[in-house]
């Protein structure tokens with residue numbers, strides 16, 4: 001299992017990969033840059049989410065990049081051409 005896959009598994013305890021309509025947005029529908037950008041914003045500030053602030057602080061830049069790449073790759077693989 002890659003590092004990105006391992007970390008993404010911890011995200012899945014809150015985020016269903018593609019299912020919307022809950023209080024917690026799906027993340028596997030975002031592209032790599034969008035995930036990184038959102039995580040850096042969460043890391044920089046507790047607003048809007050204390051939970052995601054804590055999650056983002058717990059990851060290094062490398063871990064964050066690996067996780068975003070894994071999630072985006074998986075989303076692309078699931079998309080029909």
Ligand code: HEC
Nearest residue numbers: 007010011014024025027035038039048049051052055067
């Ligand atoms: C304890 C629950 C929990 C965990 C674990 C968690 N998240 Fe979240 N996440 C949330 C909640 C709640 C929100 C909504 C925050 C808000 O905007 O109010 C959110 C929002 C997000 C968003 C923004 C989505 C959007 O469309 O705006 C991203 C990206 C995200 N999380 C990525 C991750 C990643 C990557 C991980 C794993 C490293 C992770 N989350 C782990 C609860 C969690």
